Amino acid sequence: VVDFRTFFPDTGMFTYDPGYTSTASCSSTITFIDGSKGELRYRGIPIETLATEHSYLETCYLLLNEHLPGKEELLDFDLELRHRAYIHEGLRTLFNAFPDNAHPMATLSATVTALASFHKEHLTLDNEADFHTMASRILAKIPTIAAFSYRHSLGIPFIQPNIELSFTENFLTMMRAYPGGKMKLTANGHSEIKEVEVRALDTIFTLHADHEQNASTTVVRGVASTGAHPYVAIASGISALWGRAHGGANESVIAQLEMIGSVDRVEEFIARAKDPNDDFRLMGFGHRVYKNFDPRAKILKTLQDELKEELDLDSHLMEIAGRIEEIALSDEYFISRNLYPNIDFYTGIILTALQIPKNMFTPIFVIGRTVGWITQWIEFKKDPTSKIARPRQLYVGK
Numbered sequence: 001v002v003d004f005r006t007f008f009p010d011t012g013m014f015t016y017d018p019g020y021t022s023t024a025s026c027s028s029t030i031t032f033i034d035g036s037k038g039e040l041r042y043r044g045i046p047i048e049t050l051a052t053e054h055s056y057l058e059t060c061y062l063l064l065n066e067h068l069p070g071k072e073e074l075l076d077f078d079l080e081l082r083h084r085a086y087i088h089e090g091l092r093t094l095f096n097a098f099p100d101n102a103h104p105m106a107t108l109s110a111t112v113t114a115l116a117s118f119h120k121e122h123l124t125l126d127n128e129a130d131f132h133t134m135a136s137r138i139l140a141k142i143p144t145i146a147a148f149s150y151r152h153s154l155g156i157p158f159i160q161p162n163i164e165l166s167f168t169e170n171f172l173t174m175m176r177a178y179p180g181g182k183m184k185l186t187a188n189g190h191s192e193i194k195e196v197e198v199r200a201l202d203t204i205f206t207l208h209a210d211h212e213q214n215a216s217t218t219v220v221r222g223v224a225s226t227g228a229h230p231y232v233a234i235a236s237g238i239s240a241l242w243g244r245a246h247g248g249a250n251e252s253v254i255a256q257l258e259m260i261g262s263v264d265r266v267e268e269f270i271a272r273a274k275d276p277n278d279d280f281r282l283m284g285f286g287h288r289v290y291k292n293f294d295p296r297a298k299i300l301k302t303l304q305d306e307l308k309e310e311l312d313l314d315s316h317l318m319e320i321a322g323r324i325e326e327i328a329l330s331d332e333y334f335i336s337r338n339l340y341p342n343i344d345f346y347t348g349i350i351l352t353a354l355q356i357p358k359n360m361f362t363p364i365f366v367i368g369r370t371v372g373w374i375t376q377w378i379e380f381k382k383d384p385t386s387k388i389a390r391p392r393q394l395y396v397g398k
């Protein structure tokens with residue numbers, strides 16, 4: 001038994017909370033989650049409404065401006081992002097420094113750090129217009145950097161943003177305009193992007209837009225608290241998201257479904273997930289906050305079922321995933337620990353149908369989440385009670 005007063009004689013209270021399971025690090029007006037009811041709202045609006053009735057850009061506007069945009073506001077915002085999507089030629093040449101097989105998350109994080117050196121003015125933001133320019137610039141450029149990161153990993157030429165295309169269609173075009181695989185090319189050399197594909201990806205972006213104080217957002221706020229450049233804070237968030245316990249889970253889910261390989265083998269892997277001596281975990285299951293269900297997963301499952309035919313989803317992988325769900329949801333081990341499918345369980349199958357390879361799943365998460373990170377960064381900066389993030393420790397050494 002440790003008497004904390006020995007270590008902190010002058011402190012009124014000391015909490016020891018590994019993983020911050022019950023510690024609020026800030027107050028916020030951005031995102032509300034009720035983990036026991038499976039509720040998620042951005043600025044008070046339920047995620048179900050945003051995912052089915054609004055676009056990702058409207059959601060970005062809502063997070064940043066605290067209200068949904070009117071028609072004119074949306075047009076201006078959309079146009080601004082289209083103009084800002086290009087990246088500096090100097091930044092483009094940076095890609096040559098990375099090995100061909102670099103993971104796009106590594107390239108993305110490093111390039112976003114480098115972007116800070118092209119926009120030193122964002123270190124001091126004096127008024128609303130400054131905050132707005134800083135935020136829209138990173139929102140617009142992230143898809144371009146992500147697509148370039150991917151194309152670099154294949155060793156194929158970059159496709160510049162096209163000002164005539166919407167945010168999501170532009171990203172899909174920069175990714176897929178490549179004469180290979182089963183992609184169909186149009187006369188201008190771009191792969192044909194179907195409306196249903198744009199809608200599916202746009203919904204995925206919306207579902208990822210923010211999620212209060214998750215690991216990567218906590219990192220972004222922590223870096224913000226030291227006074228570093230906002231884009232460096234975003235780059236740190238990207239690095240934190242990469243891990244497979246967080247955003248990297250979406251890549252691991254598909255890798256795991258492929259490894260399981262057939263419905264007959266599902267029970268064998270469920271048994272492994274339950275074995276305390278085996279560190280195997282069912283990827284895409286469990287969540288720190290949702291202890292009933294993840295509402296984002298529910299929306300994606302519905303979307304997956306709706307688009308099964310139109311998107312030609314991989315029925316074999318869907319069958320394996322369906323069997324995992326069926327067994328896990330009626331198994332005492334998973335029920336007693338409140339382990340339900342999370343958002344990452346469903347994204348992979350849809351993204352695969354959009355011809356997006358596994359190593360781009362987490363960068364897709366980054367594109368959606370950038371608005372949340374930057375909104376949280378701004379909220380932190382504007383909050384007069386914000387302090388440097390500097391937790392204490394419980395020293396147990398010599």
Ligand code: ACO
Pocket residue numbers: 019244245246247249273274280281282283284285286287288289337339342343344
């Ligand atoms: N498969 C098997 N068992 C699991 C799983 C899983 N996916 N997740 C948790 N458990 C078990 C743990 O072994 C532990 O069991 P025990 O009490 O017998 O020791 C219990 O459930 C609690 O697990 P913790 O790791 O303590 O829960 P925590 O809240 O810290 O972790 C996390 C949540 C990281 C999401 C975890 O459930 C996990 O690793 N899931 C798989 C990875 C994943 O899908 N991550 C994406 C999360 S969503 C997102 O970031 C967008």
